[in-house]
Amino acid sequence: MNLSRFCVSNAASFHEDEDYERMPFLPQPKKPARPKRAAIYRNVMPPRYLQMATNQNWNDVWPAAKSFNPSSVPLPVFMGWLKGQPRLGKFNNPELVKIPNFFHLTPPNIKKQCMALKKFCSPWPEGLETDEKIEKHFPVEIVTRDYCHASPTIRDPRARTITMRFKLSQLELDDHSRDKIIRLLGKRYNPLNDLVTIETSSCPFKKQNIDYAFYLLTVVYYESWKTESWEELKEPQDWERFFFEKSSSRKKILDFLKTVDINAETKKEDIKEYEEAIKDIVDNQENDETVDAYGRSVAKLLFSQVK
């Protein structure tokens, strides 16, 4: 009896008592859906270049160096190429962003910046109007470098390196010393533009390195004017160019003229021609013209008549 009442009461409580907490694993009753917000459609702004006036001040658009911005450049710029597709324009084109541009360096812009800088400049010195004049008055050029960065120290070890440049023709040299200084300078001399470049970084400070570069220049200059005893051993094969005056060719041709009783003074022009021809063959490339000229000049001397 007791047991049956218990069972019944249990069943009744499940159905009727609403105060009980819902079991968490039971499905939640569906909430009413949140009302959808109405989509807001805005008109897309047209690119800036379409709104630009043709007489605008470009400096305001692009005052300083910056990466490429397609919407503010009013130019049909293309870059890149894809197979079977039209040319790639400026929009969505990362290649255009990668490369440096010079839109900030338009002539009016440069002029404007120069005008701004002008008040800090002194007038150009008189007498230095041309490069030749500058070269004459300032034969030596010294390049120094300063490094500026955010760190606890203002020193930078790279700043001690200096470069000194000058033209070899500025130095007073003769044939021998010129040949020797070129050999001593080695790769520091560029024969194409006649420029000597001495770079020093041996000393800890810039000033010391400048002094050291001048010291090197002095030493190499005076060394090149010296003639050592072993330089006498230089043979014709070692000559940097053909010296007719001390060559055996001159001796032989003069001996020949002596044996045939011709005064060499009267054949000066022919000897000069022979000299030019032989110089051309030895110093420059041998070709049909030079060999022919040599033959003609030799024949002129060999068959020359006593006047």
Add this chain to the structure above:
Amino acid sequence: MLTTARCVAKRSSLSLLKRFMCSPTNSVTSSISMPPEKPIIGTFEPIKKDIYERLFGVNGFEPVAVELFEVLDDKSIMVRLPFIQLLEYIEKTDFDRPANRYILWGRQGAGKTFTLNHLAYWGYLNGFCLVHLASPRDWLDEPAEIEVSESRPGRLDFPLNAALALRHFKNQNSLFLSKSELKVSQKYTWSLREITEQGEPLVNVIDHGISRMKHASDCYAVLLKELKIAANNNLCRLMVLANDVNLFYKKPLVKHADGRVASVEEMTLARAFMKMFKNDWKNGLFVGATYVNQSHWKNRLTPYYPKALLTDRGWEDFDPFIPIKVENYSDMEADSCLDYYTDKMLLQRPQSKTPEGREEIKAINARNPFEMYKFCSNL
């Protein structure tokens, strides 16, 4: 005119000996007839058979040219511009002056050897005493025999080559030697019992060298020395012709017994011949032809200019000399050459005789004489 391929195959001493034994010694039968006064460029100048045997029987033309002469049964040389230039120079030469040196230079196959041999022929007809060196390679690279000199220790003798050179000289100058009375200027002691006294005829030295091959190298050196003296004394007019002169300035292949490479100064023959390169003698002329190997595509661009070939030492020896360029055929010369080949039935195919065929032959071979000959010999 044709030029020849360089035969670099080693000639065996046996074949040299055979040539030495077979070379003619009989006298000239045909009378000397002077060629026309002014040679015309492009014409072929025939050489009579006995004169050819005399001048080039021992040495002279390369095997390819000799073969061609035999095939065509005609020994003709085309008159070329360098030959005319040489004649002009010789014409205005004052023979009281030091000998002039001429160097023939040009591409391989352009006709340097033929021009040189043509001049030898001209010199023979005009009474020059010929000293003709056809192939210095025989001395410098592949001598038939090598012996250590007894008279000068440390020097190398090439007895067979020297005897051949003497025979060559004697053949070429038989007419001249029979007329002239060249005497030996000093006493030469070859051995204890073999002596050439002062005042003996120069032929004795040559004969001694030919009969006693052991002394042949020394005899050749003495011969050249005596010829120089004779020329200086106006007893003869010398024409020294040397083919492949630039080979004297390269490293020779001849070695000493101990394996050391011999220098040119250590070879009796070469040393004696190189003394003729200098112009310390008069009454004569020296003509040298350069050698350049451009037969292969790898060495097509080898420089063929005189200074590059002679090297610094050669330039030092020869300067001042007159370089004479031997060019490829001109259009007219090439036509003349093709006419000659057609006449001699070397060109057989009908296409090669048409104007188009001839133009093609000229164009393909760039009018190079030897290339044209090689090409035409297959047509």
